[in-house]
Amino acid sequence: MDKLFLIDLGRNLTKTYSEFFRDLENKTFLHPIIRVSNPYEVFLLITRSLLAGVTVDLLDSDLSDSEINRLGITDKDLSEQLELERIHIPDFETFKGYVLLGSKTWKIGLYTSGTTGRPKKVYHSFSSLTRNVKVGPKYTDNIWAFAYNPTHVAGVQVFFQALMNQNSIVFVFDLEKQKIPFVLENYKVTNISATPTFYRTILPLFEKPVETVYRVTLGGEKFDPGLEGALRKVFPNAKIVNIYASTEAGTLLSTDGEFFSIPEGKEGYFKIAEDGELLVHKEYLGESTDIVLDGEWYHTGDIVEFTEDGRIRFVGRKNEMINVGGYKVNPNEVEEEIKKIDGVVDAYVYARKNQLTGNILVAEVVLRDKENNKQEMEKIIYEKLRRSLQNWKIPRIIKFVDEIKVTRTGKKVRQ
Amino acid sequence: MGMENVKEIVLRAINKVLEKKGKQPLSELDEKLSLRNDLGFDSLDLAELTVRIEDETGIDIFEHGIIDKISEVLERVKISG
Numbered sequence: 477m478d479k480l481f482l483i484d485l486g487r488n489l490t491k492t493y494s495e496f497f498r499d500l501e502n503k504t505f506l507h508p509i510i511r512v513s514n515p516y517e518v519f520l521l522i523t524r525s526l527l528a529g530v531t532v533d534l535l536d537s538d539l540s541d542s543e544i545n546r547l548g549i550t551d552k553d554l555s556e557q558l559e560l561e562r563i564h565i566p567d568f569e570t571f572k573g574y575v576l577l578g579s580k581t582w583k584i585g586l587y588t589s590g591t592t593g594r595p596k597k598v599y600h601s602f603s604s605l606t607r608n609v610k611v612g613p614k615y616t617d618n619i620w621a622f623a624y625n626p627t628h629v630a631g632v633q634v635f636f637q638a639l640m641n642q643n644s645i646v647f648v649f650d651l652e653k654q655k656i657p658f659v660l661e662n663y664k665v666t667n668i669s670a671t672p673t674f675y676r677t678i679l680p681l682f683e684k685p686v687e688t689v690y691r692v693t694l695g696g697e698k699f700d701p702g703l704e705g706a707l708r709k710v711f712p713n714a715k716i717v718n719i720y721a722s723t724e725a726g727t728l729l730s731t732d733g734e735f736f737s738i739p740e741g742k743e744g745y746f747k748i749a750e751d752g753e754l755l756v757h758k759e760y761l762g763e764s765t766d767i768v769l770d771g772e773w774y775h776t777g778d779i780v781e782f783t784e785d786g787r788i789r790f791v792g793r794k795n796e797m798i799n800v801g802g803y804k805v806n807p808n809e810v811e812e813e814i815k816k817i818d819g820v821v822d823a824y825v826y827a828r829k830n831q832l833t834g835n836i837l838v839a840e841v842v843l844r845d846k847e848n849n850k851q852e853m854e855k856i857i858y859e860k861l862r863r864s865l866q867n868w869k870i871p872r873i874i875k876f877v878d879e880i881k882v883t884r885t886g887k888k889v890r891q
Numbered sequence: 892m893g894m895e896n897v898k899e900i901v902l903r904a905i906n907k908v909l910e911k912k913g914k915q916p917l918s919e920l921d922e923k924l925s926l927r928n929d930l931g932f933d934s935l936d937l938a939e940l941t942v943r944i945e946d947e948t949g950i951d952i953f954e955h956g957i958i959d960k961i962s963e964v965l966e967r968v969k970i971s972g
Contacts, residue, residue, distance in 0.1 A: 680959035831953035872939040
């Protein structure tokens with residue numbers, strides 16, 4: 477039987493595993509920097525590079541040219557291409573053989589917001605990305621609703637979980653939200669993994685429970701107990717699992733509630749600093765020249781606390797990174813872009829809490845000419861930012877102020 | 892807070908979000924409309940809307956669960972206000 481590989485209703489595209497294998501065979505060239513917007517192409521190119529054992533970098537397709545420049549990538553880098561050796565994939569067993577071979581040398585570079593303003597690149601090996609992937613007869617019939625950005629670490633992990641079990645993937649990440657209840661029902665989806673923001677956006681659209689879903693995974697943002705209750709109503713047969721992961725480390729911990737336990741035998745990889753920050757041992761991380769280590773330890777920037785029975789709970793962030801619906805934004809990067817705009821003297825970007833996306837960005841902006849038409853100026857700022865920043869990095873509220881309050885050391889006050 | 896006032900605040904907040912999306916503003920509030928299905932609000936649009944309403948009324952419309960219809964939004968602001 478030819479199993480379905482991908483159903484992407486938004487793009488009117490369906491591929492079976494045989495078709496996917498044929499497309500892999502027909503790919504004889506590869507750009508080492510992957511920058512495509514069609515999810516099927518993203519999956520195809522990731523997989524093809526894996527089979528060839530060739531290291532690739534994965535870019536968000538919506539990155540602007542100036543964002544790409546800041547990553548240090550030139551036009552020459554983008555146009556580079558490699559010729560690949562021919563492969564023949566008659567069946568899934570052969571496919572797995574290629575994966576085994578290629579995974580020995582394959583690496584994938586993913587980008588994440590850096591604390592210094594410049595995004596940083598982190599390399600993952602197949603083994604670090606599939607650390608939590610489970611393969612076996614129990615998982616063969618899973619059908620995944622794919623709800624992450626396919627170029628981000630969580631998306632790549634879900635992709636491998638589905639791929640290595642030859643599961644079907646229903647792409648819902650950018651599907652019109654009102655279609656999602658029907659799609660989950662119609663394709664008998666069993667597994668869904670997404671950010672809390674994604675669930676909060678779709679839950680009010682369900683008119684009846686979806687019985688087929690047996691596992692619901694949340695990741696990328698703080699745990700939300702209210703959301704858990706709402707999820708149980710819509711997915712009554714599902715086990716709800718909360719994941720703690722980062723681009724640097726992949727999936728670190730998982731739990732069925734608010735409290736995480738460090739898995740047995742892995743205690744040595746985790747440490748809590750005096751100020752409560754969670755530290756992870758370098759052997760547990762991806763590989764990156766951009767990650768700053770403190771000896772053998774990586775500072776996650778997440779503040780945790782111990783409960784009485786030795787489990788841990790996340791209480792907040794230590795650094796300036798702002799989590800907007802599961803995407804980490806460095807406010808400094810956004811301020812820099814606003815300050816480049818003609819007529820702007822200074823800018824200050826901070827987080828405003830809300831129940832839906834955790835935070836949204838607010839910008840205080842000082843104009844050179846106070847008499848400038850504010851409405852006109854707001855329009856100009858949005859036009860510029862849409863060209864220079866990805867959507868989630870653009871402040872949703874702009875406030876024009878006479879001055880930005882700074883502390884005595886000259887540092888801006890972050891709330 | 893009077894009902895007229897509440898409607899004005901909600902309408903203004905919705906139109907601000909619509910305007911930034913490049914969509915036509917609403918001339919009046921149709922209570923049956925769904926923020927997601929009819930107005931096409933995504934998660935960031937919804938987040939912006941709650942913050943704009945909270946700034947004017949002090950009320951967090953999603954505090955007691957995430958809602959979708961304009962009638963529900965008005966209800967939340969009216970009850971808490």
